[in-house]
Amino acid sequence: MPRPIPLDDIDRHLLTLIQADSTRGLHELGEEVGLSASAVQRRLTRYRTSGLLRGEVAVLDPRVLGGAMPSIVLVALDRESAALHAAFHARMLAEPRVQQCYSIAGQWDYVVVHVTEGLAESRALSERLFLGDPNVRRYDTLPAVETIKRGLALPLPEE
Amino acid sequence: MPRPIPLDDIDRHLLTLIQADSTRGLHELGEEVGLSASAVQRRLTRYRTSGLLRGEVAVLDPRVLGGAMPSIVLVALDRESAALHAAFHARMLAEPRVQQCYSIAGQWDYVVVHVTEGLAESRALSERLFLGDPNVRRYDTLPAVETIKRGLALPLPEE
DNA sequence: ACGAGGCACGCAAGAATTTTGCGTCGCGGC
DNA sequence: GCCGCGACGCAAAATTCTTGCGTGCCTCGT
Incomplete structure (x- = not known):
């Protein structure tokens, strides 16, 4: 595809x-x-x-919605089983507060960006998503203080 | 606003x-x-x-575009001068390959998501954006192996 | 060299959608 | 109890999208 x-x-x-x-x-x-x-x-x-153009979506301003706070979470898994990774993917896809999820190279396995209404809910969501998963070895939540830029546009060389 | x-x-x-x-x-x-x-x-x-609805945008599939590789970069600045931060923000906003940029709490100051066509260009972009900035103390680039989820939708409680 | 086929284009008619004006209804304040 | 505000539905008008058709260009094969 x-x-x-x-x-x-x-x-x-x-x-x-x-x-x-x-x-x-x-x-x-x-x-x-x-x-x-x-x-x-x-x-x-x-x-x-x-399939190049996947769709068109409305973009909302988090600030007008009141307290919408993004957090970036670094996640390391215990084992590399394909089934466990698939289960992890499914949980990320199913959670609406998870905006983005990348699997990465290095000492961490995933970077997750999620949005909540404040620090307390951010911690609670991280605990539910990651602390509750026996296959997650450790995770580190980085709460965003400010959003400088936010988009999905892919650069197209133009010439 | x-x-x-x-x-x-x-x-x-x-x-x-x-x-x-x-x-x-x-x-x-x-x-x-x-x-x-x-x-x-x-x-x-x-x-x-x-201002709630900021706009409507087309979402492209990076895979159909060929080699589009996201990277997540953690950045720490030397000093906390407001002017230097503003200059950093401006550079992030001006670079089309930077999709997202958050200032965060903790030992890092920023998380940047950028998209390039492969590892070589990712390193080159990071060097240009961060190594070239004398106020950047250090940075760590985490290349994405796979994109699990990618969106900007904000969760709306519904009841 | 020349003709056939394919592909992308512009134009215009037809279909669908968006925009706007108007009258109505329900709620809160005077 | 009445008035005014805000939001609604309906329908006409305006705009935009869709589709069919004819033309031109480029390529390939004869």
Whole structure:
């Protein structure tokens, strides 16, 4: 399924634009990249059917929601069993407060980013997710003081 | 500017839906939350003008793009000068390959998530961003082996 | 060299969605 | 008890998206 597709300059331009704002209208996008609305449309459907464009989502401002505090958690597992890793993945995917999860190289096995309403809930969530797992050897929770940048946009070389 | 606004159950339901998929059409959304299309529309514009809804963005699949490798970097600064921190923030905001940046409590000052095309470029970017900064005391780059979960959705209690 | 096929494009008609105006209803304050 | 505010649904109007069709360009094969 991860099948790379060839992209030209216009594709990269378009993808950069919709990664910043996906509400802009086919005609308007077409004007910016030098294409008609229908040509833009056909490219977008190509991105969708190829799996490149996974979807479009609304981005909320955590500050307007009141106390939304991200935390970064470093996790080390005991054993390297594939089944245990799969179970861990499933728990991360199932928990809505977990925004991101990467398995990494080095002395830690995972980096998890989760969002809670304050330190107390952050500790409680970490305990439930990691202390409750007998296969988690240790974890270290780094509470975020401030969010400087927050996005998912992938860089596209452009030339 | 971070001014919290009161939300009812329908608001939370709507926000949850558009955080998962913002392409769904006012009528369809209205059907799911039990409102007319225009009522849904009015709520969405309220989210926008209040700053709660920051925008809508396209989410791409890194795997279809070929080699897109995230790395998590832990950074410690030398001094706590506000001006130096501001300069650091500006550099993070200006670099498209930096997806996320949090200032954190503890022995590290920042967590940075950046995306590159492989280990070599990851090292090069880290060196340019952090080794080149005389105020960065030390940094540790953790290359991601696999992305388990990747999103920005904020949890909304719902009741 | 030249013609056939494929691919992407622009244009325009048709379909669908979004936007806006208007009348109604329920709730709280005067 | 009445008035005004806020939110709603409905429907018309405006905009946007979708689709079919004809054209041009590039490539490949004859």
